[in-house]
Amino acid sequence: xxxxxxxxxxxxxxxxxxxxxxxxxxxxxxxxxxxxxxxxxxxxxxxxxxxxxxxxxxxxxxxxxxxxxxxxxxxxxxxxxxxxxxxxxxxxxxxxxxxxxxxxxxxxxxxxxxxxxxxxxxxxxxxxxxxxxxxxxxxxxxxxxxxxxxxxxxxxxxxxxxxxxxxxxxxxxxxxxxxxxxxxxxxxxxxxxxxxxxxxxxxxxxxxxxxxxxxxxxxxxxxxxxxxxxxxxxxxxxxxxxxxxxxxxxxxxxxxxxxxxxxxxxxx
Numbered sequence: 141x142x143x144x145x146x147x148x149x150x151x152x153x154x155x156x157x158x159x160x161x162x163x164x165x166x167x168x169x170x171x172x173x174x175x176x177x178x179x180x181x182x183x184x185x186x187x188x189x190x191x192x193x194x195x196x197x198x199x200x201x202x203x204x205x206x207x208x209x210x211x212x213x214x215x216x217x218x219x220x221x222x223x224x225x226x227x228x229x230x231x232x233x234x235x236x237x238x239x240x241x242x243x244x245x246x247x248x249x250x251x252x253x254x255x256x257x258x259x260x261x262x263x264x265x266x267x268x269x270x271x272x273x274x275x276x277x278x279x280x281x282x283x284x285x286x287x288x289x290x291x292x293x294x295x296x297x298x299x300x301x302x303x304x305x306x307x308x309x310x311x312x313x314x315x316x317x318x319x320x321x322x323x324x325x326x327x328x329x330x331x332x333x334x335x336x337x338x339x340x341x342x343x344x345x346x347x348x349x350x351x352x353x354x355x356x357x358x359x360x361x362x363x364x365x366x367x368x369x370x371x372x373x374x375x376x377x378x379x380x381x382x383x384x385x386x387x388x389x390x391x392x393x394x395x396x397x398x399x400x401x402x403x404x405x406x407x408x
């Protein structure tokens with residue numbers, strides 16, 4: 141009854157209020173929820189209904205309110221869009237038909253010699269069709285070569301072990317590794333650096349430039365056995381920059397000055 145009177149009497153002093161608020165019993169009550177009881181509320185429960193209630197402020201959104209949106213304005217400068225990937229073109233129809241027709245004509249139209257077995261004659265037809273496709277180019281070289289190899293295995297002209305036995309040869313993988321080294325020389329710029337140093341040391345004259353390029357090619361050749369890769373990936377850019385710096389431009393009368401001489405010496 142006393143607690144009820146205390147909770148309803150607003151004229152109590154603040155010291156009495158703080159004394160009951162800091163009591164251990166009240167602390168335990170605040171830490172754990174009160175148990176339901178049919179009796180009157182206790183002193184601490186009445187303190188929770190004190191003149192200083194705990195209030196929560198909520199700001200309800202109106203039905204018409206919407207989240208804030210920030211508009212992004214595009215700059216006036218035009219940005220270059222990335223180039224779109226080229227769509228696959230597929231096989232060229234006319235070269236494809238001609239290449240396949242050559243093999244079919246040899247296989248079915250040309251009479252087979254008596255001394256040649258049917259398997260060997262069929263392999264000759266596939267071989268001629270593959271050679272014609274490599275010349276006419278209906279597909280990339282690798283794709284057309286694998287088509288010919290697959291045709292030989294699918295028609296049981298060659299067993300699988302015989303058709304793919306060349307891939308186990310050490311010579312084939314040595315050539316593949318050499319192409320990997322050649323690509324590494326081009327990507328890392330090591331070949332350009334070697335050639336540039338020789339041009340720097342021996343480039344006091346036109347003859348010295350020619351000797352410098354020849355010696356650098358001799359050093360790079362064991363690691364880059366492909367002549368096309370050496371000429372197009374390493375030496376042609378160097379020769380072009382040297383010719384342009386000397387005023388020798390391709391397609392003009394000045395091309396016969398330094399540019400034609402360096403290209404001719406490089407081809408030799």
